[in-house]
Amino acid sequence: MNRPPVNHPRTRGISLGRVLGARVVLSPSTLVMALILAVFYAAGEDGFSRQGFSLGLAVAVLLFGSVFLHELAHTAVARGFGREVDEIVLTFFGGHTQFRSEDPRPLEIGLIAAAGPAANAAIGGAALAASGAVDGIAGRIVFYAGVLNLILAAFNALPGSPLDGGRVVNAIVWGATSDRWKGHRWAAHGGRIVAVGVVVVAIAGPLVTGNSPDLITVIWSAFLFSVIWPAASAELRAATVLGRREGTTAGSLAVVAVGVPYDATVAQARAHAEAADAREVVVLAADGQPAGHFPVALTEAVPEEARATTTLMSVTMPLARGAQIPASASGQALVEAVVPWLGRTDVVVIMNGDVPVGIAHVEDLRAALS
Structure with a gap:
C-alpha cells in the first residue's frame, strides 16, 4: 500500500x-x-x-x-x-x-x-x-x-481502500469527475465491500460446495475484515467532511454586508445598505479597516426624523481588530482562517480584497466545517 x-x-x-x-x-x-x-x-x-x-x-x-x-x-x-x-x-x-x-x-x-x-x-x-x-x-x-x-x-x-486497487479507483473517479473527495468516497465504499466479501467467501464458499468452513481461513478473513473495514470507514468519514469543506466558501456562509465610513449617519448607512441589498453594515475606521458592525434592522430603533443627524455610534457593535476572512477561502484554508477566532469573537468580516462584503457568525462557520 x-x-x-x-x-x-x-x-x-x-x-x-x-x-x-x-x-x-x-x-x-x-x-x-x-x-x-x-x-x-x-x-x-x-x-x-x-x-x-x-x-x-x-x-x-x-x-x-x-x-x-x-x-x-x-x-x-x-x-x-x-x-x-x-x-x-x-x-x-x-x-x-x-x-x-x-x-x-x-x-x-x-x-x-x-x-x-x-x-x-x-x-x-x-x-x-x-x-x-x-x-x-x-x-x-x-x-x-x-x-x-x-x-x-x-x-x-481489489478495488477498495486501503488496498492499492482502492487508490486506483480513487484516481480514476477523481480524474473523471475532477472531484478528489468523490474518488475517496468511491474507494472507501469499495473497501467496505471487499471487507464483507472476504468474510462471505471464507464462510459461504465452502458451504455452497457442501463443506465446512476451514477454521484458519475464517480466522484470517475475520482478521482482514478487522483491518480493512475500519480503514475504509475512516476514509469515508474523512472524505465526506473534507469534501464538504472544500465545497464551502466563507462568502457562501455570510450575510451580505456593505462598508460605511465611521463618520456617516444612520440615514446614510441605511441608504448604502439599501443600494447594496445588504442586511449588515460594516463600520470602517479612519484607516479604512473594519472596526464595528450592526444589522440594518437595528436602525429601526432610531426615530426616522433623527436618522439624518444620528451617528453610527448609537447602533455599532465593536469588531475584533483583524477579524477578517477572504470571501473565497475554502477547505483547509478556511479552517485555518476560522480557528484563531474561535472564542475570541462572535462574528468575522468577509472580505473581497479590501472591500467588506459580508458578516459571518463564527459558530456558523465552525458548524459548517465540522
Missing part, C-alpha cells in the same frame, strides 16, 4: 538502511509473523518436522521479500514523479510506503498505487515459469514464491 503523509513521524522499528532515499523499517511484528508461518508449515499431517519448519521460514522470508519489492515499486514510481519518499515499513499487516504528495494529481496517485500489484504479478509469473526447471526443496520454494506474489498482486488489486 502507499500512503501520502502529512508531517509523518518516524516509525519505530528495526532500521534496515535506505533504498532510493527511503528509510526501510522492519516492524518487530514481522518476526512474530515469520514464526507463525514457520510453525504452521512445520505442523503438517505427519506432525512437527524440522524440514517443515525450515520451509515455513523460507516462505516467511519470501513473503516479506515480496512485500518489500511491492513497496519498492511504489517508491520507484513515486521518485519517478519527483516525490520524496520518507519510509518503507514492513509490518505484521504487510507493508506501506510513506511519501510526500503535496499538490497530488490523480494520474500520479493511480500509477504509484498500481506499481505494487504490477511488480508482484511480474515476479509471480516469472517465479512460476522458473519453478519447473528447479528440482527438490528449491523448486518448491520458487513455486511458493510465485504463488505468494500472485496472491499479493490479486489481493492488493
Whole structure:
C-alpha cells in the first residue's frame, strides 16, 4: 500500500538502511509473523518436522521479500514523479510506503498505487515459469514464491481502500469527475465491500460446495475484515467532511454586508445598505479597516426624523481588530482562517480584497466545517 503523509513521524522499528532515499523499517511484528508461518508449515499431517519448519521460514522470508519489492515499486514510481519518499515499513499487516504528495494529481496517485500489484504479478509469473526447471526443496520454494506474489498482486488489486486497487479507483473517479473527495468516497465504499466479501467467501464458499468452513481461513478473513473495514470507514468519514469543506466558501456562509465610513449617519448607512441589498453594515475606521458592525434592522430603533443627524455610534457593535476572512477561502484554508477566532469573537468580516462584503457568525462557520 502507499500512503501520502502529512508531517509523518518516524516509525519505530528495526532500521534496515535506505533504498532510493527511503528509510526501510522492519516492524518487530514481522518476526512474530515469520514464526507463525514457520510453525504452521512445520505442523503438517505427519506432525512437527524440522524440514517443515525450515520451509515455513523460507516462505516467511519470501513473503516479506515480496512485500518489500511491492513497496519498492511504489517508491520507484513515486521518485519517478519527483516525490520524496520518507519510509518503507514492513509490518505484521504487510507493508506501506510513506511519501510526500503535496499538490497530488490523480494520474500520479493511480500509477504509484498500481506499481505494487504490477511488480508482484511480474515476479509471480516469472517465479512460476522458473519453478519447473528447479528440482527438490528449491523448486518448491520458487513455486511458493510465485504463488505468494500472485496472491499479493490479486489481493492488493481489489478495488477498495486501503488496498492499492482502492487508490486506483480513487484516481480514476477523481480524474473523471475532477472531484478528489468523490474518488475517496468511491474507494472507501469499495473497501467496505471487499471487507464483507472476504468474510462471505471464507464462510459461504465452502458451504455452497457442501463443506465446512476451514477454521484458519475464517480466522484470517475475520482478521482482514478487522483491518480493512475500519480503514475504509475512516476514509469515508474523512472524505465526506473534507469534501464538504472544500465545497464551502466563507462568502457562501455570510450575510451580505456593505462598508460605511465611521463618520456617516444612520440615514446614510441605511441608504448604502439599501443600494447594496445588504442586511449588515460594516463600520470602517479612519484607516479604512473594519472596526464595528450592526444589522440594518437595528436602525429601526432610531426615530426616522433623527436618522439624518444620528451617528453610527448609537447602533455599532465593536469588531475584533483583524477579524477578517477572504470571501473565497475554502477547505483547509478556511479552517485555518476560522480557528484563531474561535472564542475570541462572535462574528468575522468577509472580505473581497479590501472591500467588506459580508458578516459571518463564527459558530456558523465552525458548524459548517465540522
